[in-house]
Amino acid sequence: ILNVEQSPQSLHVQEGDSTNFTCSFPSSNFYALHWYRWETAKSPEALFVMTLNGDEKKKGRISATLNTKEGYSYLYIKGSQPEDSATYLCAFNQAGTALIFGKGTTLSVSS
């Protein structure tokens, strides 16, 4: 059974803090690793899709890295803001298969 693990489950930081989350996934038959940002009552928003070992992606203050050989990805948020408060989902898929999601990391940023 393929499993995606995310840690921590939840995180509370102060405005301006930098933070990071971890996603672990099976390293065999890797196709793509996805990060989503999900605010309550909204659609999950795609942040990054990563396909190559060593990939690093950046969007504003958020960045992600990928290690397919050891099966992990990190998501970094620099200088957290209250609007970054959301659940961050990681999903993995093999070629031709559906996304397998982790349970998510819920980030709360207080001002």
Add this chain to the structure above:
Amino acid sequence: DAGVTQSPTHLIKTRGQHVTLRCSPISGHKSVSWYQQVLGQGPQFIFQYYEKEERGRGNFPDRFSARQFPNYSSELNVNALLLGDSALYLCASTSGGYEQYFGPGTRLTVT
């Protein structure tokens, strides 16, 4: 352009009843996937359809069925509802690339 839309937003059903959930993909997207998200878990894959053909099915009972129409919209049907079917049902569409775009979901409550 409109994103993925789903209807209804919320609904309440009684055990044993039947429910139909609807999804309209992003214009030009030919593939639709359905996911179930229960509290505390990540979304779980139910079905994928491409060009009206079922391309994948997750580990769900036969009470769950789906179809895709010529305009690429999709319906998810659940028969003989159980309390455990209470969840957020998400629809995602893709043009065939890596990214999947999600709708806001339908919140189903079974009493």
